[in-house]
Amino acid sequence: MQKLTNNNIFFQLNQPKLFNFLQYEISDNDPVRKLSSILEGLDFSSLMQVFSYKTKVHPIRMFSIIVYAYSRNLTSTRDIEMACHENIKFRFLLQDSKIPDHSTISRFLVKTEDILPDLFEQFVEKIFEMENISTETIYIDGTKIEAYANKYTFVWKKSIEKYRTRLDEKILELISNFNDDFNLQYDNFLEIYSYLSNLNFQIVKGRGKRKSKEQKYLELCAEYLEKYQKYSNHFKNLNGRNSYSKTDIDATFMRMKDDHMRNGQLKPGYNLQIGVISEYISSYEIFSNPSDSKTLIPFLEKISSQNLEIKNIVADAGYESISNYEYLEKMDYTSYIKPIYFEKSKIRKFKNDLNRVENLIYNHSENKLFRKDGLELEFLYSNKNNTVQYFWNPETNKKIKYNARFRILSNKSKENVSSNYGKQLRMNRSIQVEGAFAVLKEDMKLRKLKVRSKKSVLREICLFCIAYNFNRYLSRNINNRLGTTLHSLKVA
Numbered sequence: 134m135q136k137l138t139n140n141n142i143f144f145q146l147n148q149p150k151l152f153n154f155l156q157y158e159i160s161d162n163d164p165v166r167k168l169s170s171i172l173e174g175l176d177f178s179s180l181m182q183v184f185s186y187k188t189k190v191h192p193i194r195m196f197s198i199i200v201y202a203y204s205r206n207l208t209s210t211r212d213i214e215m216a217c218h219e220n221i222k223f224r225f226l227l228q229d230s231k232i233p234d235h236s237t238i239s240r241f242l243v244k245t246e247d248i249l250p251d252l253f254e255q256f257v258e259k260i261f262e263m264e265n266i267s268t269e270t271i272y273i274d275g276t277k278i279e280a281y282a283n284k285y286t287f288v289w290k291k292s293i294e295k296y297r298t299r300l301d302e303k304i305l306e307l308i309s310n311f312n313d314d315f316n317l318q319y320d321n322f323l324e325i326y327s328y329l330s331n332l333n334f335q336i337v338k339g340r341g342k343r344k345s346k347e348q349k350y351l352e353l354c355a356e357y358l359e360k361y362q363k364y365s366n367h368f369k370n371l372n373g374r375n376s377y378s379k380t381d382i383d384a385t386f387m388r389m390k391d392d393h394m395r396n397g398q399l400k401p402g403y404n405l406q407i408g409v410i411s412e413y414i415s416s417y418e419i420f421s422n423p424s425d426s427k428t429l430i431p432f433l434e435k436i437s438s439q440n441l442e443i444k445n446i447v448a449d450a451g452y453e454s455i456s457n458y459e460y461l462e463k464m465d466y467t468s469y470i471k472p473i474y475f476e477k478s479k480i481r482k483f484k485n486d487l488n489r490v491e492n493l494i495y496n497h498s499e500n501k502l503f504r505k506d507g508l509e510l511e512f513l514y515s516n517k518n519n520t521v522q523y524f525w526n527p528e529t530n531k532k533i534k535y536n537a538r539f540r541i542l543s544n545k546s547k548e549n550v551s552s553n554y555g556k557q558l559r560m561n562r563s564i565q566v567e568g569a570f571a572v573l574k575e576d577m578k579l580r581k582l583k584v585r586s587k588k589s590v591l592r593e594i595c596l597f598c599i600a601y602n603f604n605r606y607l608s609r610n611i612n613n614r615l616g617t618t619l620h621s622l623k624v625a
Contacts, residue, residue: 203600280384458542
């Protein structure tokens with residue numbers, strides 16, 4: 134075998150060197166040092182209560198490693214373990230601790246599911262304190278995230294109701310036939326099943342053997358009982374929803390924007406709602422309702438529990454509803470919800486359409502509805518609560534539903550949105566909250582979840598939001614935008 138020779142007299146390829154990571158200097162402006170300075174200001178008492186025993190890696194160091202990994206788009210526990218072996222910045226966070234394996238990281242994530250929201254709130258408050266940011270304006274928006282579930286494992290509420298009705302009819306028929314054949318008076322098929330189970334008769338199986346009436350009724354009762362329990366479990370898992378997935382019970386089937394087959398296929402997912410303040414995600418929540426309008430009130434109730442002084446609520450047209458308007462007025466919030474008809478109202482055709490509900494004039498004292506040309510519409514009736522009135526338009530021969538309270542609040546919100554400050558907030562909503570979703574989905578690859586159950590999904594969303602806020606802080610620091618809350622309007 135020919136012996137290999139080194140022709141380069143200035144370098145020896147196999148020269149042994151002692152690796153010492155202390156010789157690698159990490160600058161003071163490095164992101165890993167900035168993360169350490171932020172985490173030093175947090176209260177980790179709740180985390181230390183969970184890990185009151187001695188661990189392989191200190192819990193605070195483990196948390197810092199995971200946050201830094203998510204900010205570097207490393208979300209797999211095996212990738213985090215590999216980074217701890219190879220990346221000097223992860224070794225800087227570890228200091229003299231042993232390198233954790235992927236199972237240790239996974240167990241840590243599971244045990245900290247309940248305390249991560251508290252750490253998230255502290256992280257946000259710390260950044261707001263460092264930048265001296267006002268929290269009076271919050272931008273709210275939602276998106277649908279595909280669940281980690283098979284798209285063909287659906288359970289539909291209407292189908293279960295239909296099958297349950299058919300089963301009830303079969304059970305009533307079984308009770309009637311049994312009472313006629315055995316001359317008994319049972320009202321419940323469970324009593325019949327108990328009666329037959331206690332009878333002493335021979336049970337036969339196989340071909341060529343005739344089953345007795347008792348055995349036939351017993352098998353029917355057992356079959357119906359199994360289906361009854363199955364449908365009851367389905368209703369329990371539905372919990373008021375219209376559908377759910379068998380592989381992820383908390384996931385609901387929704388229509389996603391990414392429809393590759395172009396057939397409007399429903400996929401299991403979650404409705405993720407976030408609130409953004411000065412480009413930072415200050416709050417998050419997931420809902421099983423695909424409609425945004427029904428998520429605003431519970432989301433704001435959650436935000437009210439945080440240490441945030443919010444005055445202005447900025448949202449798109451998907452959140453417009455009478456219940457949302459009344460809630461904002463009750464809680465003394467200023468509504469900057471863009472009405473559904475806002476963009477159309479700028480068109481000349483819309484303004485000149487006398488029959489549109491938005492252009493009608495309502496006289497509250499006399500309960501009369503007029504068009505702009507003076508034509509009075511005929512009053513028909515009101516609903517039970519006297520909140521909605523119905524009128525008849527003689528020109529179009531159509532019935533018109535008119536909610537005066539909703540129109541007043543909608544016009545008030547429209548005035549707020551149309552003001553100069555409202556225009557600036559509307560522009561910042563499209564930049565800040567929609568920009569946050571763009572980064573989460575495209576840059577951080579949060580398009581499909583990798584965990585199941587609502588609890589685990591909230592944990593995963595929480596880590597993504599902390600990582601997003603940290604990256605946003607670094608970006609604002611580089612661009613000298615620390616402390617700014619609004620992007621200025623561009624004047625043509």
